[in-house]
Amino acid sequence: MRRYGPAVLLLLSGAAILRISLFSEVYLRYVQPGLRPFLIASGVVLVLLGAVSGWRSARDRANHSHEGHSHAHGPRVALLLAVPALALLLSPPPALGSYSAEREAARYAAQGVGTFPELPAGDPVDLTLGEYTSRAIYDSERSLKGRTVRMTGFVTREENEDDEGDDGTWYLTRLLVSCCAADAAPYRIEIREADAPPADAWVTVTGTWHPKGDLGTDGAWPPVLDATSVKRVAEPRNPYEKR
Structure with missing residues (x-):
């Protein structure tokens, strides 16, 4: 799982940004309307980067399997960054009150x-x-x-x-x-x-x-x-x- 951590983090972050900016208007709780195109673009880029990262990790794992060894990538603490992305994806915070x-x-x-x-x-x-x-x-x-x-x-x-x-x-x-x-x-x-x-x-x-x-x-x-x-x-x- 650690091998796919960076890809998962990128995909979650990108999906969260797209969820609030492309598929809803929740982004208005946090930024001005004029910034919507930039949010959508950044979300798309993160999803693409996550997909590429996941594909490369899968390819490397297959190559390592043939060679009879594998390596772990990235510290586990980095996965904690997925928590705010999940929160934004599943339950966005309300507007300031x-x-x-x-x-x-x-x-x-x-x-x-x-x-x-x-x-x-x-x-x-x-x-x-x-x-x-x-x-x-x-x-x-x-x-x-x-x-x-x-x-x-x-x-x-x-x-x-x-x-x-x-x-x-x-x-x-x-x-x-x-x-x-x-x-x-x-x-x-x-x-x-x-x-x-x-x-x-x-x-x-x-x-x-x-x-x-x-x-x-x-x-x-x-x-x-x-x-x-x-x-x-x-x-x-x-x-x-x-x-």
């Missing part, structure tokens, strides 16, 4: 106070969390005033530092991915006037902007929304925020 969002303090928003383009006519207007955050914190024209907005994200909760549990504060959250899940950073909007759904639940929230703090200051962070409707929804095909 509230735990990752709460560990990251990075804020992606427009820099500096200024004006923004007018919002589309009609209410509610659909916004990304990034768009709402930028306008709430930096828009000198206060374009959110008097408008009803609608956004989709997952639920994160606020924990008290004195270990007495949460204080009822909750946030609509979405992670922004520039390249892959490793660089994910959250947008977070405090939701008021509505009970909190379970953590990590996906919801669509409709409501109105609640002014807070001075523009462009820490006092305006995080932005606030007074909710008029909170609806449970399925996780989107692409769970990450669009830039």
Whole structure:
């Protein structure tokens, strides 16, 4: 079995990559859509390399059998690398959720106070969390005033530092991915006037902007929304925020 270890590892890795990128859209949990062709290509290359490696191992084994001896190839510890490949193949990890969002303090928003383009006519207007955050914190024209907005994200909760549990504060959250899940950073909007759904639940929230703090200051962070409707929804095909 050790003789075929490298071939098995290559085949498993290639199959796992193809499983999430070619035969499903699970890859969207980890990378941007534009990287799909590269994932598929790398998966195909790994499968081909594994097949060639397996064929050469079988050929060498046949030759050694005729000569009356054989040799083991590669350390057994290398086979441990097959474990993450199997996990990705059989049960891919979920997209990043509230735990990752709460560990990251990075804020992606427009820099500096200024004006923004007018919002589309009609209410509610659909916004990304990034768009709402930028306008709430930096828009000198206060374009959110008097408008009803609608956004989709997952639920994160606020924990008290004195270990007495949460204080009822909750946030609509979405992670922004520039390249892959490793660089994910959250947008977070405090939701008021509505009970909190379970953590990590996906919801669509409709409501109105609640002014807070001075523009462009820490006092305006995080932005606030007074909710008029909170609806449970399925996780989107692409769970990450669009830039």
